[in-house]
């Protein structure tokens with residue numbers, strides 16, 4: 245760690261890889277600029293919703309408030325309240341992975357489910373195949389557990405896995421493969437799920453499938469889970485969250501579904517770390533998943549319109565090419581036509597035009613030449629930000 249050695253503290257050697265997350269460098273820079281200069285910054289770099297149109301449905305708030313007033317403020321069972329585990333089991337079953345209550349763990353967000361999965365599965369020297377570009381916290385925990393991150397380059401333009409190259413990465417030490425669909429940072433659905441499953445079943449590789457944008461998939465694309473492929477129920481860990489589908493990022497609640505032996509181990513991990521997800525948060529999540537779903541549909545339609553507007557505006561700029569992602573709230577345009585690297589372009593946009601974006605290279609070297617923008621913000625902010633980017637390119 246950068247500060248190790250400057251004091252008498254003797255941090256664990258496991259912290260030797262600790263650095264502040266690269267993908268949040270733009271957010272730190274954008275916030276500092278705003279604070280220090282008072283300049284209005286457009287925050288396309290944030291991985292969160294912005295503005296009044298994106299809040300949880302009223303019945304979710306009401307359930308949370310009522311639960312607090314009714315006294316649901318004590319410890320509850322580690323793996324989650326039974327009603328919520330059952331509702332999540334139903335959701336996974338609807339996706340095609342028949343699930344029972346004891347195969348469900350309610351976690352502090354998807355991130356905590358990913359952390360616990362990796363710390364429960366990965367041994368010293370195990371290899372975990374990880375998409376490049378991918379989601380950096382996964383790399384962090386593989387390394388922490390003493391595992392080796394093996395990068396699977398995703399192939400442009402639509403960032404799919406190359407099956408031959410995936411096969412060639414597998415060794416006797418390969419324990420897991422991580423996929424996230426729709427993918428972060430590029431929003432594309434992972435294709436070839438049957439073939440990927442076949443490879444993993446043949447080599448006894450467990451697939452950690454991160455599906456946090458499962459309900460933010462735009463027609464004609466449909467969300468599919470590898471956990472539903474025959475044979476994969478026990479060979480996969482399906483992770484999802486309330487953060488995105490129900491706009492509950494600040495509630496910190498997610499879940500995972502896996503073989504009950506693994507869920508039992510993860511529950512022991514959870515009970516010895518966070519104990520349980522707060523009861524009133526679980527009750528709010530129960531209201532979200534069992535209540536009316538019209539907010540989810542309205543939100544998806546709203547995001548689809550913003551995606552289309554964003555893609556069209558970016559493609560109208562010389563030097564930028566943007567595919568239309570299947571889902572998520574990100575676009576990942578190719579900016580190589582500007583002649584700049586991703587980081588140079590991101591720095592240029594924030595320094596000269598007050599627009600925060602994330603350099604694609606923060607997600608792995610295969611993200612070079614791209615930037616990531618979040619379009620889940622009000623239309624006037626979106627339009628102004630896109631116009632600033634246009635001016636930023638024209639002024640080069």
Ligand SMILES: Cc1ncc(COP(=O)(O)O)c(C=O)c1O
Nearest residue numbers: 291353354355379428485487498
């Ligand atoms: C791919 C991916 N997985 C997991 C998470 C974390 O989600 P949660 O808020 O449920 O912890 C994120 C957050 O944006 C993400 O992009």
